[in-house]
Amino acid sequence: xxxxxxxxxxxxxxxxxxxxxxxxxxxxxxxxxxxxxxxxxxxxxxxxxxxxxxxxxxxxxxxxxxxxxxxxxxxxxxxxxxxxxxxxxxxxxxxxxxxxxxxxxxxxxxxxxxxxxxxxxxxxxxxxxxxxxxxxxxxxxxxxxxxxxxxxxxxxxxxxxxxxxxxxxxxxxxxxxxxxxxxxxxxxxxxxxxxxxxxxxxxxxxx
Numbered sequence: 001x002x003x004x005x006x007x008x009x010x011x012x013x014x015x016x017x018x019x020x021x022x023x024x025x026x027x028x029x030x031x032x033x034x035x036x037x038x039x040x041x042x043x044x045x046x047x048x049x050x051x052x053x054x055x056x057x058x059x060x061x062x063x064x065x066x067x068x069x070x071x072x073x074x075x076x077x078x079x080x081x082x083x084x085x086x087x088x089x090x091x092x093x094x095x096x097x098x099x100x101x102x103x104x105x106x107x108x109x110x111x112x113x114x115x116x117x118x119x120x121x122x123x124x125x126x127x128x129x130x131x132x133x134x135x136x137x138x139x140x141x142x143x144x145x146x147x148x149x150x151x152x153x154x155x156x157x158x159x160x161x162x163x164x165x166x167x168x169x170x171x172x173x174x175x176x177x178x179x180x181x182x183x184x185x186x187x188x189x190x191x192x193x194x195x196x197x198x199x200x201x202x203x204x205x206x207x
Contacts, residue, residue, distance in 0.1 A: 029070050059081045111137055
């Protein structure tokens with residue numbers, strides 16, 4: 001009987017040995033109780049690490065998502081619990097970008113956009129995806145990031161420049177054990193364009 005829990009980028013496996021003189025129902029119940037205790041411990045660890053409530057999880061029993069724990073096959077069954085913490089990472093990045101943005105018209109602050117596998121998404125409720133990208137598509141996003149105009153004068157003096165780059169660096173320090181996070185420049189349309197037309201971006205993928 002195997003019970004496996006996945007915590008952030010780590011994986012823990014447990015193998016239980018049960019008295020076969022016990023009935024199948026009793027053995028399943030003991031496996032379920034053990035699994036629930038491990039899941040509760042993982043919830044507490046994740047909640048403490050994130051400074052709040054535990055993130056959402058998916059529990060699969062013998063290949064059936066959401067099935068009762070005590071429905072597990074007591075001899076050959078597997079219970080898998082998975083926590084996806086990328087939502088916390090994405091919300092932190094988005095909130096930090098907003099907080100560090102200059103506020104004049106508010107256009108730049110509102111322009112931070114998350115794409116999940118190429119689809120525009122809500123940072124507070126991101127879908128499952130292989131790659132997440134934050135970009136800002138306002139025409140002057142690159143100038144704010146660099147902090148200078150083509151003539152060399154300061155473009156913005158309200159806030160420190162390199163908003164995307166600094167946020168990516170800080171996110172790596174805080175969430176580097178959960179996700180791969182990097183700063184880059186990308187085309188806002190996804191098409192090939194001149195290098196100067198590319199906008200700052202933060203790319204996030206799970207490890």
